[in-house]
Amino acid sequence: MKKYLIMALSAATLIGGAVLFADDDERYEKRVYEHSKTNMQTNTPKRALNEFEKTYQKECGSCHMAYQPEFLPKRSWNKMMEGLDNHFEVDATLDPKDRKTILAYLTSNAGDSKYRSKHFSKMSNSVAKDEAPLRISETPYFIKEHRKIPKRLIEQKEVKSIANCTACHTTADKGIYSERAIKIPNYGRWDD
Amino acid sequence: MKKILTILGLFAVMGLAAPIDGYMQTLAAEAKKADAGFSGFDAKRGEKIFTSEHIGKKGKSISCASCHTGDLKKAGENTFTAKAIEPLSPKANAKRLSDVKNVEKWLRRNFNDVYNREGSALEKGDVLTYIQNY
Numbered sequence: 498m499k500k501y502l503i504m505a506l507s508a509a510t511l512i513g514g515a516v517l518f519a520d521d522d523e524r525y526e527k528r529v530y531e532h533s534k535t536n537m538q539t540n541t542p543k544r545a546l547n548e549f550e551k552t553y554q555k556e557c558g559s560c561h562m563a564y565q566p567e568f569l570p571k572r573s574w575n576k577m578m579e580g581l582d583n584h585f586e587v588d589a590t591l592d593p594k595d596r597k598t599i600l601a602y603l604t605s606n607a608g609d610s611k612y613r614s615k616h617f618s619k620m621s622n623s624v625a626k627d628e629a630p631l632r633i634s635e636t637p638y639f640i641k642e643h644r645k646i647p648k649r650l651i652e653q654k655e656v657k658s659i660a661n662c663t664a665c666h667t668t669a670d671k672g673i674y675s676e677r678a679i680k681i682p683n684y685g686r687w688d689d
Numbered sequence: 690m691k692k693i694l695t696i697l698g699l700f701a702v703m704g705l706a707a708p709i710d711g712y713m714q715t716l717a718a719e720a721k722k723a724d725a726g727f728s729g730f731d732a733k734r735g736e737k738i739f740t741s742e743h744i745g746k747k748g749k750s751i752s753c754a755s756c757h758t759g760d761l762k763k764a765g766e767n768t769f770t771a772k773a774i775e776p777l778s779p780k781a782n783a784k785r786l787s788d789v790k791n792v793e794k795w796l797r798r799n800f801n802d803v804y805n806r807e808g809s810a811l812e813k814g815d816v817l818t819y820i821q822n823y
Binding site: 559560561562583585586587588589590591592654655656657658660661664 | 746747748767769770771772790794797798799801802
């Protein structure tokens with residue numbers, strides 16, 4: 498009889514893994530930073546996602562696209578992750594462990610981080626040093642790039658809001674925002 | 690005594706097989722504590738919780754069905770972001786209600802978003818019963 502209890506208890510203790518955190522900032526950044534590049538021919542990631550990426554995709558990617566961390570500076574991500582109880586008027590609270598994992602991932606890959614991918618840093622670089630916007634769509638570079646798009650194309654039901662990158666940038670989730678990969682619903686290709 | 694231990698042991702093992710059952714028992718105990726007259730969860734009450742409109746966190750009228758649709762066997766869509774949501778019914782989507790941590794997270798967030806407050810143990814149990822039996 499006791500056997501059942503012991504079995505149940507030992508199984509329970511085996512459930513759940515732990516993410517290890519390094520104290521040393523630099524070593525830590527290197528370990529977190531490793532962007533998943535997609536093989537466009539086969540449409541598969543070239544390597545398995547690490548724990549940080551998996552958590553980010555699962556938690557943040559369940560309500561919206563998991564935006565590339567490079568799009569905002571560290572100060573924006575810090576502010577964002579402080580206010581998850583009112584995340585654009587939605588409750589996006591996380592358990593403390595997941596919040597810590599995601600914050601580490603975002604800040605160590607942010608637009609002003611040491612190991613950022615240069616390709617994406619234009620957005621974050623355009624932000625004034627004393628500002629920390631929470632919306633990528635409020636960064637000056639983003640505004641400049643999207644200024645000519647008619648409102649109706651953004652507000653239509655297939656897109657809903659400017660925050661829905663993948664609606665028009667068909668490969669946004671893979672980090673490809675080239676003009677060739679733009680296809681606006683009920684409009685088509687975009688020539689700038 | 691032996692019998693009780695056997696039953697307890699079986700419960701513990703079963704609880705591991707279906708964690709949601711253990712969570713439902715916890716909610717039931719909480720509901721009983723809040724109201725001695727509690728006599729079990731009710732899918733009908735759960736349906737009302739799920740489908741009725743309320744002034745939510747954004748100050749606008751919203752229901753659970755706004756994103757999950759009225760048919761839990763079908764995919765839904767986040768009404769704010771247009772992101773697809775997999776079906777909520779465990780009969781249509783085996784992953785649903787399999788992870789208690791996840792269930793607790795979404796109940797906390799979604800009650801706040803739709804009701805602008807946390808749900809009571811009774812409300813959570815009722816709405817889960819509705820989803821389980823859909």
